[in-house]
Amino acid sequence: MKRVLIIGGYGNFGSFITRAMAQENNIQLIIAGRTINKADKLAQEINTINKIETIDIDINNDLSNKLNIIKPDIVIHTSGPFQTQSYNVAKACIEQGCHYIDLADGRGFVAGIRELDDLAKAKDVLIISGASSVPCLTVAIVDHYKSEFSSLDKLDYGITTAQKTTRGLATTAAILGYTGKVFKTIIDGKESNIFGWQGLHARKYKHLGWRLLGNCDVPDLVLFPERYPELKTIRFYAGLEIPFIHLTLWILSWLVRIKLIRHLEKTTPLLLRISFLFDCLGTSNSAFHMELSGKGNDGTQKQINFELTARSGDGPYIPCIPIILITKAIVKGDIMKIGAYPCVDFVTLGEYLDALTKMDITWEVGA
Numbered sequence: 001m002k003r004v005l006i007i008g009g010y011g012n013f014g015s016f017i018t019r020a021m022a023q024e025n026n027i028q029l030i031i032a033g034r035t036i037n038k039a040d041k042l043a044q045e046i047n048t049i050n051k052i053e054t055i056d057i058d059i060n061n062d063l064s065n066k067l068n069i070i071k072p073d074i075v076i077h078t079s080g081p082f083q084t085q086s087y088n089v090a091k092a093c094i095e096q097g098c099h100y101i102d103l104a105d106g107r108g109f110v111a112g113i114r115e116l117d118d119l120a121k122a123k124d125v126l127i128i129s130g131a132s133s134v135p136c137l138t139v140a141i142v143d144h145y146k147s148e149f150s151s152l153d154k155l156d157y158g159i160t161t162a163q164k165t166t167r168g169l170a171t172t173a174a175i176l177g178y179t180g181k182v183f184k185t186i187i188d189g190k191e192s193n194i195f196g197w198q199g200l201h202a203r204k205y206k207h208l209g210w211r212l213l214g215n216c217d218v219p220d221l222v223l224f225p226e227r228y229p230e231l232k233t234i235r236f237y238a239g240l241e242i243p244f245i246h247l248t249l250w251i252l253s254w255l256v257r258i259k260l261i262r263h264l265e266k267t268t269p270l271l272l273r274i275s276f277l278f279d280c281l282g283t284s285n286s287a288f289h290m291e292l293s294g295k296g297n298d299g300t301q302k303q304i305n306f307e308l309t310a311r312s313g314d315g316p317y318i319p320c321i322p323i324i325l326i327t328k329a330i331v332k333g334d335i336m337k338i339g340a341y342p343c344v345d346f347v348t349l350g351e352y353l354d355a356l357t358k359m360d361i362t363w364e365v366g367a
Helices: 012-021 036-045 063-070 088-096 107-122 133-148 169-178 220-227 243-257 264-276 315-332 349-356
Strands: 002-007 027-033 053-056 074-077 099-102 126-129 149-160 182-187 190-195 201-205 209-215 233-239 286-296 301-310 339-342 361-366
Touching: 002 012, 002 063, 002 315, 012 027, 012 315, 027 036, 027 063, 036 053, 053 063, 063 088, 074 088, 074 315, 088 099, 088 107, 088 126, 099 315, 107 126, 107 220, 107 339, 133 149, 133 220, 133 286, 133 301, 133 315, 133 349, 149 201, 149 209, 169 264, 182 220, 201 233, 201 286, 209 243, 220 233, 243 264, 286 315, 301 315, 315 349, 349 361
Parallel strands: 002 027, 002 074, 027 053, 074 099, 099 126, 126 339, 149 233
Antiparallel strands: 149 286, 182 190, 182 233, 201 209, 209 233, 286 301, 301 361
């Protein structure tokens, strides 16, 4: 039996991961976080094969000693935002000699995890960062369809969220952290500066209708030029369901850009509370799209459109799938790799989509 510690195991993402693995007879779950009462409450709510353990953990205080007490085989880190974190949790896991997986979506954090590769290999452990929708799902889609192109030139893709879904401080802070801030992507073959939540435009989703989108900073913008050097343009967007909220954030992005506001993320608790006031105007439906463009194998222009629709509030669970699949694979001995890597080449598109079939999620592919 493998001991799996979930840091933030009672949060929005962590609780879904906890529930998904609670029926595995070869896994002993340990829910951890700064509030032990929340961990205990969730443990009591879940019917499990193996009784869930709980422990209080602050990742910035005496973490190595806590890991030595728990002695986990695998640590799952869900407590963001990761954009402002160091690799202290991953390093503590290496020191302890246990595997580490996180669902980070910060471009620098995920891409930079490779600096721990030598340390991880020296201790025979696997360190994976970004076991989330980006880059795990996005890479899986590109890899799956890339063989249909002689030259893949452009990726245009993004996520539109649902208003009536659980959203926490960490996710909101991560978005506000890059809103109005400059970051780089590739446009028409050149590295270009763009600004978070700008590039305002609308897209019509097949099942949801029109949604507003804006520039979003993700690990793909660093990883994809390395992995797919033939790409000339990479654009990733995100959007909020309620146009008024999306446009308000767009206006705030300009105030950050011209430096009238320097730290928008400090307003996270206030803006999050305000956003809940608009739930009555929204739905529980979200979507993801990816357009792959280039030359087909016959030399003509080719485009593939992948669109995924999540209903019933199931969208926020999509990022949790890689951690669940990878953890189970490590426990079963199907993944024996060691070292430190961004989360690419660990989950195929077929495996990812198969894991979504139990939820109110559908997808389709068109030209």
